[in-house]
Amino acid sequence: MKQNVTCTVLFADLRGSTSMYESLGNAAAATIVTQSVAMMSKVVEKNGGAVIKTLGDGLMAVFIHPTRAIIAAQEVQEELERLKARNAQNNIPNLRMQQALAHGEVIQVAGDCFGDAVNVAARLLDHAGDNETLATAQTLRMLPTELASQFRRLDVFHLRGRLEPVEVWRLDNHASGDSVMATMFGDTAPVAPVPEGLRLSVEGISRIHTARNLPVVLGRSHEATYCIDDSRVSRIHARIEWHSGNFQLTDFSSNGTFVRFGRQAEVVTLRRASCTLHGRGVISLGLNTSQAQTPMVSFEVLRFAETDPQPLD
Secondary structure: OOEEEEEEEEEEEEEOHHHHHHHHOHHHHHHHHHHHHHHHHHHHHHOOOEEEEEEOOEEEEEEOOHHHHHHHHHHHHHHHHHHHHHOHHHOOOOOEEEEEEEEEEEEEEOOEEEOHHHHHHHHHHOOOOOOEEEEEHHHHOOOOHHHHOOEEEEEEEOOOOOOOOEEEEEEOOHHHHHHHHHHHHOOOOOOOOOOOEEEEEEOOEEEEEOHHHOOEEEEOOOOOOEEOOOOOOOOOOEEEEEEOOEEEEEEOOOOOEEEEEOOOOOOEEEOOOEEEEOOEEEEEEOOOOOOOOOOEEEEEEEOHHHOOOOOEO
16 A cells, blocks of 8 residues: 655665675674664664665665654764674674655665655765765754754755755864864873975975965866866866865765775765865875876875975975
8 A cells, every 4th residue: 555655765775895806705794784784774774764675785764854864874884883893892883874864755665665755865975985974965954953064065966866965064074173182082082183385296296285375166167266178077077175174075076076095995986065074095086096197196295394394286
């Protein structure tokens, strides 16, 4: 029997498990993945949600009210960090969580759910970066002010298979990060130093930027901070700005922005989404970093005490 209900749909997906199967073996990796999915289910049910189905390394759940869905998403992220800490001796790869939420009317049939909110949440998950939680504007409208204020507007997304664009917001994990760290390691845990500069190198030009002279715009436009004359690069392709004590990269392009950190083989794909820059690596515009002749920007996050003095841009 079909039933129309209005609810919040949550999709959660664990990333990094593929490399874990390679490094730990099938049995050990399967145990950790099973623990992770069981943890997600427990958090969902604790907050009044219902798990509709598990999806390999993740799940789909529904909540009557978005407040409980957002709280569940926060707790899933926190519990994942605790799970990783408990398994630290196994030298597990860096597991990350992607989550996406949409609120609206769905159709419940034989224990499954269908409808626009389901489709939007599923497509939105493809845009979430590592440890990012994305939500639609409609989801935020019903949240209390204190909870809604923890979100930052990203952009209007054109999701695959949907005519109408969707306004998307990202949960600022920094709001709860201090309490999570204190719970895991005690109040004496040292605070990570705030990055002071960002060195960008593009086509032989190298400059250091600070929070005072951001944002930096990457694109084909001659008005961009770094003009990259390549047909695969959008006029305003990506922007780097200072947000919550970090250098944040946001994609605004048609073809996507791709980030590889250090020597990691895995590439973070940004499509109208954001990620925090850390350490050093490369930003590829329009093509994956593994492809030849890719328009590329090298970056390095700096603490000036650890570097040689250089002129600031």
